Amino acid sequence: MEVTNKYIVIKKHIEDAPKESHFEIKTEPFSLSLEPGSDNVIVKNLCISIDPYLINRMKSYSASHKSISITAPLTPGEAIDAIIIGKVVASGNAKFGKDDLVLGVFTWAEYSVVKEQNIIRKLESSEFPLTYHLGILGFSGLSAYAGFFEICKPQKGEKVFVSAASGSVGNIVGQYAKLLGCYVVGCAGSQKKVALLKEKLGFDDAFNYKEERDLNSTLKRYFPDGIDIYFDNVGGEMLEAAVANMKAFGRVSVCGVISEYTDAEKRASPNMIDVVYKRITIRGFLATDFLNVFAEFSTKTLDYLRNGQLEVIEDKSLGVESIPSAFVGLFNGDNVGKKVVVLAEE
Numbered sequence: 001m002e003v004t005n006k007y008i009v010i011k012k013h014i015e016d017a018p019k020e021s022h023f024e025i026k027t028e029p030f031s032l033s034l035e036p037g038s039d040n041v042i043v044k045n046l047c048i049s050i051d052p053y054l055i056n057r058m059k060s061y062s063a064s065h066k067s068i069s070i071t072a073p074l075t076p077g078e079a080i081d082a083i084i085i086g087k088v089v090a091s092g093n094a095k096f097g098k099d100d101l102v103l104g105v106f107t108w109a110e111y112s113v114v115k116e117q118n119i120i121r122k123l124e125s126s127e128f129p130l131t132y133h134l135g136i137l138g139f140s141g142l143s144a145y146a147g148f149f150e151i152c153k154p155q156k157g158e159k160v161f162v163s164a165a166s167g168s169v170g171n172i173v174g175q176y177a178k179l180l181g182c183y184v185v186g187c188a189g190s191q192k193k194v195a196l197l198k199e200k201l202g203f204d205d206a207f208n209y210k211e212e213r214d215l216n217s218t219l220k221r222y223f224p225d226g227i228d229i230y231f232d233n234v235g236g237e238m239l240e241a242a243v244a245n246m247k248a249f250g251r252v253s254v255c256g257v258i259s260e261y262t263d264a265e266k267r268a269s270p271n272m273i274d275v276v277y278k279r280i281t282i283r284g285f286l287a288t289d290f291l292n293v294f295a296e297f298s299t300k301t302l303d304y305l306r307n308g309q310l311e312v313i314e315d316k317s318l319g320v321e322s323i324p325s326a327f328v329g330l331f332n333g334d335n336v337g338k339k340v341v342v343l344a345e346e
């Protein structure tokens with residue numbers, strides 16, 4: 001049987017802020033049968049994780065390109081691979097059967113032909129919505145868990161600052177920190193997001209960074225005795241101001257530097273004298289470095305969810321056509337929580 005498959009490409013490399021006009025929706029005839037002897041799998045994509053790191057793959061050059069396979073550069077005109085959950089519609093591979101739910105690196109498309117090595121895992125029937133496996137139970141959650149617990153080694157009562165705190169990773173970091181008994185302040189780009197952090201997610205305090213003129217004195221106001229842990233999602237001036245306000249032996253977990261992704265001129269230059277004399281640790285990481293703690297993360301996070309101790313914040317768009325605007329919106333602060341595009345119901 002043949003269907004029509006819609007998929008998204010970039011028209012050319014994107015060197016600064018992405019716009020919807022950088023993308024094109026292509027349509028092709030697509031066979032739902034595999035060639036005889038193929039051990040591939042055909043997947044109908046159900047929900048797509050929309051992630052900021054892809055902008056670095058869309059550039060002609062980025063220091064990220066040679067890091068790991070899922071950060072490799074993308075080619076204009078070709079399908080874009082990303083973390084997706086789909087349902088198997090045909091399989092030439094004995095490990096996967098029709099109707100299996102699979103999570104892996106598929107394409108921004110309605111259907112993908114997938115090799116076995118691109119399937120990360122099968123999802124058994126879940127007590128929680130499928131989309132949770134892209135966010136709180138997926139790489140966003142693992143990034144929050146590993147970046148906070150493994151890198152920062154937090155202690156109860158410590159003072160924690162989180163940037164992009166209403167985003168997919170940031171909101172989970174703040175909630176984990178509160179569950180541990182830390183004092184947590186987050187920043188976000190609107191009053192609505194600030195209210196969400198304080199009123200729904202239990203942050204001790206929060207501020208709109210877009211309304212602040214001098215981030216150094218802003219952080220001094222929120223942390224008069226200094227910051228123990230800074231979970232950095234944004235880089236730039238916020239990282240500089242956080243370093244200036246760290247306590248001795250403070251830890252900075254650098255998860256991402258989104259403010260630098262779309263501005264080639266922008267580079268944080270933290271005061272290195274502070275780093276030396278306050279003996280601050282600044283460490284970058286990738287969630288994929290911490291697959292060894294996935295089981296531990298998953299067990300603890302499922303427990304928190306079952307006990308109603310974690311709020312899940314998702315931001316969904318519908319249909320393949322909405323992928324470009326969903327992605328562009330990450331860089332304009334349009335999303336609240338995990339951004340997901342839902343293509344079809346299970």
Ligand SMILES: NC(=O)c1ccc[n+]([C@@H]2O[C@H](COP(=O)([O-])OP(=O)(O)OC[C@H]3O[C@@H](n4cnc5c(N)ncnc54)[C@H](OP(=O)(O)O)[C@@H]3O)[C@@H](O)[C@H]2O)c1
Nearest residue numbers: 143167168169188189233255256257258259285286287333
């Ligand atoms: N190391 C890893 O393995 C790993 C894994 C996942 C994500 N990350 C990184 O973690 C960060 C957060 O990712 P996420 O998936 O949770 O995305 P997200 O926070 O859900 O979405 C991006 C948010 O970033 C904020 N933002 C956008 N442009 C900004 C700018 N110029 N300055 C300050 N804030 C800006 C916006 O919120 P506001 O309204 O608050 O501005 C936006 O909603 C990103 O840097 C991402 O690349 C790293």
